Amino acid sequence: MTKLKFHNDDINTIFNISRFIFDEKYDKITDIYNEKNISSELAMVIGCITESQKLINNAIKSEQKGGTVNMCKALEELDLDADFAKPLYDFVLKHIDLSETDIIQKYLEM
Numbered sequence: 001m002t003k004l005k006f007h008n009d010d011i012n013t014i015f016n017i018s019r020f021i022f023d024e025k026y027d028k029i030t031d032i033y034n035e036k037n038i039s040s041e042l043a044m045v046i047g048c049i050t051e052s053q054k055l056i057n058n059a060i061k062s063e064q065k066g067g068t069v070n071m072c073k074a075l076e077e078l079d080l081d082a083d084f085a086k087p088l089y090d091f092v093l094k095h096i097d098l099s100e101t102d103i104i105q106k107y108l109e110m
Contacts, residue, residue, distance in 0.1 A: 017050045037068035
């Protein structure tokens with residue numbers, strides 16, 4: 001997974017942050033995304049992948065206030081059990097050829 005490089009920067013962001021969360025490398029997120037905000041949509045996808053309701057809630061609140069999320073601040077509130085989220089992460093990898101919306105829809109149909 002560490003050698004994957006996508007042409008779409010948003011997809012790279014989603015998978016990099018998700019991977020760092022699963023690996024509990026929060027310092028990497030802080031180092032890379034310290035001064036960067038990501039769209040609330042990307043934060044929502046990351047929240048879905050990692051099954052973090054707190055991150056999803058943060059993304060929804062951010063959408064209502066302007067549409068961006070600072071991952072470092074969001075991680076301060078993040079409660080995650082990587083073993084619980086791993087199946088969803090694997091599901092997304094299995095369906096990587098689909099759009100973000102299609103992946104979410106397919107997962108919700110299970």
